Amino acid sequence: MSEQQKRTEIGEIGEFGLIDQISSKFTNKNSSTLKGIGDDAAVFGSGDLLQLLSTDMLLEGVHFDLSYMPLQHLGYKAVAVNVSDIAAMNGLPKQITVSLGLSNRFSVEAIEELYKGIQFACEDYSVDLVGGDTTSSPSGLVISVAVIGEVQKEKVVYRKNAKENDIICVTGDLGGAFLGLQVLEREKAVFKENPEMQPDLEKYDFIVKRQLKPSARMDVIHELGDLGLVPTSMIDISDGLASELFHIAKNSEVGVTIYEDKLPIAKMTYDTAVEFNMDPMTCALNGGEDYELLFTIGQNDFEKIKNHADIATIGYVDKRANGLKMVTKNNNTVALQAQGWKHF
Amino acid sequence: MSEQQKRTEIGEIGEFGLIDQISSKFTNKNSSTLKGIGDDAAVFGSGDLLQLLSTDMLLEGVHFDLSYMPLQHLGYKAVAVNVSDIAAMNGLPKQITVSLGLSNRFSVEAIEELYKGIQFACEDYSVDLVGGDTTSSPSGLVISVAVIGEVQKEKVVYRKNAKENDIICVTGDLGGAFLGLQVLEREKAVFKENPEMQPDLEKYDFIVKRQLKPSARMDVIHELGDLGLVPTSMIDISDGLASELFHIAKNSEVGVTIYEDKLPIAKMTYDTAVEFNMDPMTCALNGGEDYELLFTIGQNDFEKIKNHADIATIGYVDKRANGLKMVTKNNNTVALQAQGWKHF
Numbered sequence: 001m002s003e004q005q006k007r008t009e010i011g012e013i014g015e016f017g018l019i020d021q022i023s024s025k026f027t028n029k030n031s032s033t034l035k036g037i038g039d040d041a042a043v044f045g046s047g048d049l050l051q052l053l054s055t056d057m058l059l060e061g062v063h064f065d066l067s068y069m070p071l072q073h074l075g076y077k078a079v080a081v082n083v084s085d086i087a088a089m090n091g092l093p094k095q096i097t098v099s100l101g102l103s104n105r106f107s108v109e110a111i112e113e114l115y116k117g118i119q120f121a122c123e124d125y126s127v128d129l130v131g132g133d134t135t136s137s138p139s140g141l142v143i144s145v146a147v148i149g150e151v152q153k154e155k156v157v158y159r160k161n162a163k164e165n166d167i168i169c170v171t172g173d174l175g176g177a178f179l180g181l182q183v184l185e186r187e188k189a190v191f192k193e194n195p196e197m198q199p200d201l202e203k204y205d206f207i208v209k210r211q212l213k214p215s216a217r218m219d220v221i222h223e224l225g226d227l228g229l230v231p232t233s234m235i236d237i238s239d240g241l242a243s244e245l246f247h248i249a250k251n252s253e254v255g256v257t258i259y260e261d262k263l264p265i266a267k268m269t270y271d272t273a274v275e276f277n278m279d280p281m282t283c284a285l286n287g288g289e290d291y292e293l294l295f296t297i298g299q300n301d302f303e304k305i306k307n308h309a310d311i312a313t314i315g316y317v318d319k320r321a322n323g324l325k326m327v328t329k330n331n332n333t334v335a336l337q338a339q340g341w342k343h344f
Numbered sequence: 345m346s347e348q349q350k351r352t353e354i355g356e357i358g359e360f361g362l363i364d365q366i367s368s369k370f371t372n373k374n375s376s377t378l379k380g381i382g383d384d385a386a387v388f389g390s391g392d393l394l395q396l397l398s399t400d401m402l403l404e405g406v407h408f409d410l411s412y413m414p415l416q417h418l419g420y421k422a423v424a425v426n427v428s429d430i431a432a433m434n435g436l437p438k439q440i441t442v443s444l445g446l447s448n449r450f451s452v453e454a455i456e457e458l459y460k461g462i463q464f465a466c467e468d469y470s471v472d473l474v475g476g477d478t479t480s481s482p483s484g485l486v487i488s489v490a491v492i493g494e495v496q497k498e499k500v501v502y503r504k505n506a507k508e509n510d511i512i513c514v515t516g517d518l519g520g521a522f523l524g525l526q527v528l529e530r531e532k533a534v535f536k537e538n539p540e541m542q543p544d545l546e547k548y549d550f551i552v553k554r555q556l557k558p559s560a561r562m563d564v565i566h567e568l569g570d571l572g573l574v575p576t577s578m579i580d581i582s583d584g585l586a587s588e589l590f591h592i593a594k595n596s597e598v599g600v601t602i603y604e605d606k607l608p609i610a611k612m613t614y615d616t617a618v619e620f621n622m623d624p625m626t627c628a629l630n631g632g633e634d635y636e637l638l639f640t641i642g643q644n645d646f647e648k649i650k651n652h653a654d655i656a657t658i659g660y661v662d663k664r665a666n667g668l669k670m671v672t673k674n675n676n677t678v679a680l681q682a683q684g685w686k687h688f
Binding site: 126129 | 350351352353354355356357359362363365366367369370372373374376377379380381385386388389391393395397398399400401403404405406407438439441443444445446448450451452453455456459463466470471472473474475476477478479480481482483484486488490492494
């Protein structure tokens with residue numbers, strides 16, 4: 001087989017393998033580019049106030065299902081997941097652009113619903129909608145958002161500066177968005193079987209909302225600012241805690257140890273996992289789309305957050321050679337696996 | 345029919361109507377947002393150096409056809425059309441993000457081809473690739489690019505400041521990309537009828553290249569900088585000259601008069617139009633995707649460009665009340681029509 005005919009499937013190297021392969025061929029030419037590919041957002045600018053840029057694309061049939069995702073929530077979510085990337089750099093979001101690919105299935109009224117959600121999110125996060133692109137799409141809905149943020153030069157937080165003995169922190173609780181999705185998928189299947197059946201979502205309200213209308217944790221970023229606390233590393237939890245710990249460990253060249261009994265799991269998440277015959281811990285470790293923040297802090301800063309109701313300390317940063325581990329409730333030590341989301 | 349059930353088709357109000365309707369509901373909250381929706385790029389920042397942000401989305405089956413668009417050219421074009429928006433603000437492009445939606449039809453090798461084109465464009469325009477998002481797509485290829493540019497505060501050019509008696513200028517030549525597309529579509533149809541037929545593209549090389557691999561006119565932006573010439577208004581010609589003249593006229597609250605015999609049309613464009621039984625002038629006025637620059641300058645600046653081989657002066661800015669007109673070769677005056685591209 002000649003070189004020209006070689007065909008490698010994307011699945012063979014995975015999304016992250018593909019990104020590594022491509023980015024290795026690009027070098028930055030502009031002095032204003034301070035951080036390119038490889039963090040939650042790119043960093044650029046000069047002087048004391050730096051700019052951040054991140055982008056996320058949502059495709060119908062891959063990232064959302066309009067049979068249970070209201071358009072208003074979808075608009076909100078499209079903004080929130082991008083703002084979350086700015087939060088993960090310890091920045092403040094300022095401007096967004098929204099590009100839409102729309103099939104003629106969508107009416108003007110439907111698009112207005114979508115923009116209502118975008119508008120609510122712009123208000124909640126103090127972001128200005130400054131542009132975008134609107135075009136027809138042959139089939140599904142495509143939403144591509146780019147967000148600009150700002151951060152003081154001395155406050156920007158990367159994935160790369162976690163140090164040995166740092167404390168690992170997580171905001172909120174984990175696994176809820178994943179189990180919310182399971183509930184929605186189940187109700188959809190039931191409805192398909194029997195359209196007379198009304199979906200029973202009320203008792204799952206909390207986790208369904210985690211899936212349909214996630215929040216970017218800008219509240220925590222503002223609180224850290226008030227506490228004068230700059231994390232040593234940070235990332236948002238979009239692909240699952242374990243996957244994000246691998247990013248921090250790889251970029252910071254460290255190992256991590258976390259404790260199973262410290263993982264923050266809401267009661268409804270736990271109960272629903274059990275109902276679905278799933279292990280709640282696995283859901284917390286590998287369920288994606290919680291959009292909570294994972295960050296590390298120096299031990300000196302522990303006092304500042306130890307009584308914070310919404311920040312859990314789940315472990316510590318270790319030597320690189322010690323790898324990524326979890327101490328289970330039975331005091332066994334197991335290697336962490338990064339399953340994350342696989343879109344390919 | 346109740347309010348809830350009302351359904352307005354996007355085609356009824358059009359892309360620009362939709363954008364107007366949506367943007368009227370958003371107000372800017374951040375002092376760093378200097379220009380939001382309604383120009384080629386958004387403008388933000390503070391101090392003497394401002395930032396520009398623009399975004400464009402290309403969808404397979406709408407914006408390109410992979411049966412005749414090589415992936416490398418597509419990658420190049422995706423960057424060039426975004427850089428063109430920065431050029432239209434008189435800025436320099438600095439960073440881009442590229443988000444891809446890919447079906448499993450695409451191999452790693454195919455994606456590398458696409459990125460080769462992106463890389464060539466990044467080199468030609470001195471832009472750094474700083475991020476993006478890669479995800480699976482249920483069917484076609486989706487490319488969404490966001491670009492950041494820089495411009496000195498006193499040099500930023502909007503659509504809105506054209507003044508009465510200004511001179512209207514156009515770079516390069518018009519209609520070529522549109523006729524290149526006609527040739528490609530014809531050859532595709534011939535090939536479908538009879539796969540033995542080899543496409544006869546060589547004699548159309550110039551216009552086919554205008555369609556497949558357009559350039560952003562950064563060379564002109566650098567020259568204007570060297571000449572110390574800041575246009576009073578500017579826009580890039582993506583939807584066709586007539587459509588862009590309407591944007592300048594609307595935003596600047598002026599009228600325009602252009603002269604048919606001044607429109608720059610390449611010989612191959614002219615001859616191909618005739619071959620296709622089309623009016624070359626109509627192709628130059630309404631053919632899209634040339635990515636040339638349309639700008640206005642004060643009369644005092646005329647000396648600086650009057651001998652420029654690649655800038656045509658095509659008319660002048662008039663009173664708003666006089667509307668948009670073209671003086672034909674027979675010295676008749678006709679009202680301009682903005683047909684542009686209609687994706688809906």
